[in-house]
Amino acid sequence: MTAEYPDAVYSPRTKENKSGVVYDAGKPTVGYAEDVSKLDEEVVSIQTILGDKSKWNFDTIWEWLDSLATTVIPHDSKHENGGTDEISVAGLSGELADNQPPKAHQSSHKHDGSDPLTGAGIEIEKAVAFFIDGGGSEITTGIKGSISIPFKCEIQSAVITADQSGSIVIDIWKDTFANYPPTNADSITDTTPPSITTSDHSSNIVLADWTKTINAGEILMFNVDSITDIEWASLVLKVKLVE
Numbered sequence: 001m002t003a004e005y006p007d008a009v010y011s012p013r014t015k016e017n018k019s020g021v022v023y024d025a026g027k028p029t030v031g032y033a034e035d036v037s038k039l040d041e042e043v044v045s046i047q048t049i050l051g052d053k054s055k056w057n058f059d060t061i062w063e064w065l066d067s068l069a070t071t072v073i074p075h076d077s078k079h080e081n082g083g084t085d086e087i088s089v090a091g092l093s094g095e096l097a098d099n100q101p102p103k104a105h106q107s108s109h110k111h112d113g114s115d116p117l118t119g120a121g122i123e124i125e126k127a128v129a130f131f132i133d134g135g136g137s138e139i140t141t142g143i144k145g146s147i148s149i150p151f152k153c154e155i156q157s158a159v160i161t162a163d164q165s166g167s168i169v170i171d172i173w174k175d176t177f178a179n180y181p182p183t184n185a186d187s188i189t190d191t192t193p194p195s196i197t198t199s200d201h202s203s204n205i206v207l208a209d210w211t212k213t214i215n216a217g218e219i220l221m222f223n224v225d226s227i228t229d230i231e232w233a234s235l236v237l238k239v240k241l242v243e
Contacts, residue, residue, distance in 0.1 A: 006053040006060070012040035124241045126153065130222050132170070134231040139168065139224060146181065146221045153239035155212040157205040158194040160236075166229030169195040173221040174214065182221040188212075193225065194235055214239070 004010050015033035017023065023032045050061065058064040078085040089096065108115045132144045162168065171193045173182035187193075190209035196202045214220070222235065 005047050006050075006056075008052050009047045010040070010043055012037075012044065015040075125156070126151075126239050126241065128153075128220070128237040128239055130220075130235045132222070132224065132233045132235070137231060139227045139230055139233065141224045141227055144222050144224055146219050148177070148217065148219050149214050150216060152216045152242055153214050154242050155207060155210060155214065156238045156240055157203060158207065158235065158237050159201070159203045160194050160196050160233055161201045162196055162230045162233045163200070164229060164231065165198060165200045166227075167195070167197050168227050168230050168233055169193055169225040170233070170235055171223045171225050173223065174211065174218055175221075176215075177217050177219060180219050182219055184223070186221075196230070196233070200230075213242070 015036045017033045021032070023034045024030065053059070056064045058067065077083055079087040105115075107113055109117045128147060128149065130145065130147060132139055134140070160168065160170070171184070172188050173184060173186040174188045175182035175186045188211035190211075192204065192206075192208050192210070194202075194204060
């Protein structure tokens with residue numbers, strides 16, 4: 001008889017004991033139909049799992065296994081960049097285990113780029129400085145100049161240094177570019193303007209009742225309200241960029 005497998009899964013015929021014969025597992029020298037049928041079941045089970053040749057696309061299982069060894073197992077190159085089955089992380093969540101090089105998008109973060117970087121939301125501190133020079137003589141009272149502030153910021157402190165011990169009060173006025181020049185009515189220092197009293201330096205970190213926010217493009221005007229002895233003075237405002 002010709003084997004059915006691998007062209008088809010084995011289909012065993014039914015076996016029966018002779019009339020009057022009863023299966024007895026305790027008689028190992030006697031062959032019973034049950035023993036043969038059990039072997040048939042095992043063979044059919046194995047062949048069913050492996051499948052018949054119509055499912056392999058190969059003549060033998062060994063050809064199929066050899067194909068796995070040469071095409072399926074060493075297939076990592078197919079998934080690499082430019083491979084026939086390149087793997088993409090698009091749509092995957094989580095972080096990659098390896099560090100990834102940045103994409104060439106730095107130009108978009110430059111000035112006038114599509115996504116320019118700003119200091120908004122970052123604790124970046126800057127200084128706004130104004131120098132008043134009496135030209136070798138005691139400084140006089142009145143307006144001493146102005147500065148345009150190109151970024152939105154918040155004043156954190158004010159420090160004055162001078163050439164010698166004396167007294168000075170410097171008021172700060174603020175207004176928009178369209179309303180230039182600011183006037184005394186636009187003072188942002190309330191009753192505590194930057195000042196030195198009988199000393200050559202002072203600082204103010206409280207800024208009680210000051211209008212601290214300066215919008216981009218606004219103008220600061222500096223006015224000496226009073227003066228004694230001092231011939232030059234430097235006023236530095238420490239500011240923090242804000243949104």
